[in-house]
Amino acid sequence: MIEWLAGALIVAVLLLVVREIYRKPVNFPPGPPLLPLLGSTASLQLGSTLPHLVFQALGKLYGKVIGIYLFGQPVIILRDFEVIRSTLSKSEFSGREQTFVIQNRSFFKGNGIIFGQGAHWSLHRRFALQQLHDLGVGRPRAEGLVQLEVATLVQRLARAAGHPTVVSTNFCLSGCNTVLQIIAGKRYELDDPVFNQLVNDTDTVMRLAGPGNVLSLVPWSRLVAPRATGYRSLCALRDLSCRLFGDIVEEHRRTLDPQRPRDYVDAFLLEMAKDGAEEKDFTKRHLEILLMDFFQAGIETVNSTLCWACPAAGPAPGGAGAAAD
Numbered sequence: 001m002i003e004w005l006a007g008a009l010i011v012a013v014l015l016l017v018v019r020e021i022y023r024k025p026v027n028f029p030p031g032p033p034l035l036p037l038l039g040s041t042a043s044l045q046l047g048s049t050l051p052h053l054v055f056q057a058l059g060k061l062y063g064k065v066i067g068i069y070l071f072g073q074p075v076i077i078l079r080d081f082e083v084i085r086s087t088l089s090k091s092e093f094s095g096r097e098q099t100f101v102i103q104n105r106s107f108f109k110g111n112g113i114i115f116g117q118g119a120h121w122s123l124h125r126r127f128a129l130q131q132l133h134d135l136g137v138g139r140p141r142a143e144g145l146v147q148l149e150v151a152t153l154v155q156r157l158a159r160a161a162g163h164p165t166v167v168s169t170n171f172c173l174s175g176c177n178t179v180l181q182i183i184a185g186k187r188y189e190l191d192d193p194v195f196n197q198l199v200n201d202t203d204t205v206m207r208l209a210g211p212g213n214v215l216s217l218v219p220w221s222r223l224v225a226p227r228a229t230g231y232r233s234l235c236a237l238r239d240l241s242c243r244l245f246g247d248i249v250e251e252h253r254r255t256l257d258p259q260r261p262r263d264y265v266d267a268f269l270l271e272m273a274k275d276g277a278e279e280k281d282f283t284k285r286h287l288e289i290l291l292m293d294f295f296q297a298g299i300e301t302v303n304s305t306l307c308w309a310c311p312a313a314g315p316a317p318g319g320a321g322a323a324a325d
């Protein structure tokens with residue numbers, strides 16, 4: 001009898017613990033029911049269908065603002081332009097997400113601009129903007145570099161005329177070359193194997209670290225399945241990128257003329273030599289992360305914009321509709 005009572009008590013306590021863990025906060029937006037461990041039933045659908053289709057279906061049931069739990073993490077989905085605009089204009093929503101994948105990207109130092117926050121972000125953003133301005137971004141000097149890359153890209157695409165070509169790879173290479181020239185004074189030939197690897201790796205990182213990646217939702221899953229979760233690849237690609245950017249930094253250090261800074265890297269190295277540089281995070285490791293920031297920020301955006309522009313711009317065989325398909 002006592003054993004039976006003890007068993008019932010344990011089950012009751014476990015049920016209470018599970019209920020506490022999965023109880024939705026007050027005012028949590030409407031959404032699908034919760035399941036133990038998995039979170040919302042939406043987790044199941046997201047594993048098998050594209051996210052926007054799942055959100056579309058949920059929208060029909062729950063409206064413009066939906067609350068779901070993905071593996072214990074609360075996620076709010078906004079499905080209306082006006083709601084998105086008014087929400088994102090509030091300062092409460094101006095923070096940057098600090099998921100496991102993002103922190104792992106900067107060796108858990110919380111640095112960089114894209115994912116930085118507070119005074120640290122403000123200082124480095126201002127410094128970068130000032131340097132980019134001095135380097136001619138938004139003015140004819142940078143336009144010349146862009147024109148050069150465009151001419152090379154057009155030649156390359158013209159050579160491939162008549163053959164199926166993956167345009168996105170070409171866009172990535174040209175976009176990255178422009179960014180690299182401005183920030184690090186470096187230009188690669190478009191078929192350079194090191195450059196191609198850097199661009200491909202960056203693309204892989206974007207896909208592995210994209211929204212809803214399992215590592216950000218369940219960080220401990222890397223301990224169970226480091227390969228399947230993408231953790232091993234993300235660390236390897238981060239280390240490789242840092243090594244390549246580290247080489248660029250070293251090359252700059254060897255040839256630096258303090259009187260004539262050539263680019264963002266030179267300007268950063270000069271800041272590193274000043275008193276208190278370490279406290280302001282003017283360090284080599286931070287510079288590597290910042291170069292990664294520029295590289296990754298410039299690759300996906302430029303590539304997506306140009307890929308969407310293609311069907312709109314050209315008379316592709318079969319018409320713009322076929323190209324869009």
Ligand code: HEM
Nearest residue numbers: 113114115116121125179293294295297298299301302305
């Ligand atoms: C079509 C091209 C581009 C588009 C559509 C685009 C779009 C954006 C958007 C929407 C943000 C704001 C993100 C946020 O507030 O959380 C942003 C930030 C940023 N972008 Fe771009 N971008 C483009 C090209 C580039 C390029 C080429 C670079 C590299 C030099 C770059 C570097 C950055 C950086 C460093 C930030 C973070 C700025 C900050 O924290 O205030 N972007 N971009």
